[in-house]
Amino acid sequence: MTNKENISDNLKETAPKLASINKEESPFKVPDNYFSTLPEKVRSKTVDLENGKTSLWDVLLQYRLRPQLAVTIIIVIGAFGYWFYNTNYSDDITPDYTAIAGNISDEDIEKYIALNLDTFDDQMLGEYVSLMNGNDYTEESEFDKELEEYILNNIDENLIMEELLL
Amino acid sequence: MNRSETALSISMSISDSDILNKFRAKDTSNEAFNQLVLKYQERLYWHIRRMVIDHDDADDVLQNVFIKVWKSLDRFREEAKLYTWLYQIATNECLTFLKKKKTRYFLPINDVEAELEQSISNSDYYSGDEIQEKLQKALLKLPEKQRLVFNMKYFEEMKYDDMSEILKTSVGALKASYHHAVKKIENYLTEN
Structure with a gap:
């Protein structure tokens, strides 16, 4: 059978x-x-x-990977956008101050300081000068504080003003 | 007899070992592969078509099968029969295709079954009568692997030993699976 x-x-x-x-x-x-x-x-x-004529596109479509392909394209575009933004608009871009300073004359700097003296931050300037001289900048020593306190409590302000005006 | 019929007749008479020997020789490999396609295309097509139902899907899957065969035929070592090896590739491609169909649209099993049923009703390439349509619907109610077993035994009249080699399942398990499939289908045909 x-x-x-x-x-x-x-x-x-x-x-x-x-x-x-x-x-x-x-x-x-x-x-x-x-x-x-x-x-x-x-x-x-x-x-x-x-x-070797088969393109990657043909293979992806042939194997019906359209959704995976779409997700991959979105990820690639997103990654490129992130990279582009960070490269062009990042806050981390630090100007080359040395190169800029090289183009400004001492005369211009003096004029600028004379015009904008009121806007300078004393503390910042102190810090900068200390650093330029290779010293650690300390805001205000205990001695300075005590001295200031002594002057305010024991010295007559009017008397000093009078002496200065004389 | 026209040219393609002649080629088909030659391909059907050529043995698998002759095809493999010709494929290994560089100058006859293309001719050998063409003969392999001619010899097995119809059998593999119907095997795939009964699983994926739609003609265009079956065409896609079958072409993928032949591309895979072409890529790995030189590594085929004749430890298995060429015929069972081809069926193995086709079966795996069918199951992968159906799995992708589910995951691609996040479809539950019942919806895939409904979609395949739709393919039967709407297809230009389906012309079964009422009882045949009922049989197809009963088949779609079976789990995929049981449907495979039923198709291979009932329609393709394959030997259990060959099925065992293709599906990597014991003959006993295949017989039990076929028996259960027949019972389920008979019940469906009687009740509907």
């Missing part, structure tokens, strides 16, 4: 409804000439692969 007959006989006993269906005639159809044109379609794909 062949495999085919065996299957058919078994089905008649166990599943008569199923056995009554004509399975030789497939309900699925294919387009005309599909099988005569398929080898050529496959061949052209293998030729492309041989010649």
Whole structure:
């Protein structure tokens, strides 16, 4: 008894409804000439692969990776945007003060200081001068504080003003 | 007999080992691969089509199968039969395709089944009668691997030993799976 007959006989006993269906005639159809044109379609794909013509795009679409592709593109664009913003608009950009200072004459600097003296921060200037001289800048020593306190409490302000005016 | 029919007839008569030997020789590899496609395209197409239902999907999957075969045929060592190796690739591609279909649209199993049913009803390439349509709907109710087993035994009349090699499942388990599938389908056909 062949495999085919065996299957058919078994089905008649166990599943008569199923056995009554004509399975030789497939309900699925294919387009005309599909099988005569398929080898050529496959061949052209293998030729492309041989010649390295298949682009990454073809491969991604062929394997139906469209959603993954979209996510990847979004990530790449986002990363590029982040990089571009940080490169061009970052607050970290520090001007080259030495180069700028080289283009300004001493006369210009003096004029600028004379005009804007009131806007200079004494503390900042003190700090800068100390640093330029290689010293650590200390805001105000304990001795200075005590001295200031003594002057305020023990010296007559009017008397000093009078002496200064004389 | 036209040219393509002649080529098909030659390809059907050529043995698998002859195809493999020709493929290994550089100057005849393209011809050998063409013969392999001609020899197996219909069998693999129907195997895939019964699983993915839609013709365009089956066409895509089948072409992918042949591309994979072309890429790895030179590494095929004849420890398995060429025929079972091809079926293994086709089966894996079908299951991968169906899995992607679910994950791509985040579809639950019932919705995939409904979508495949729609493909039957709306397809230009389907012309079954009422009982055949009922059979297809009953098949779609089966789990994918059980559907594979049923298709391979019922439609393709494959031997259990070959099925075991392709699906990497014991013959006993395959027989049990087929038996359960037949029972479920018979119940569906009787009740609906």
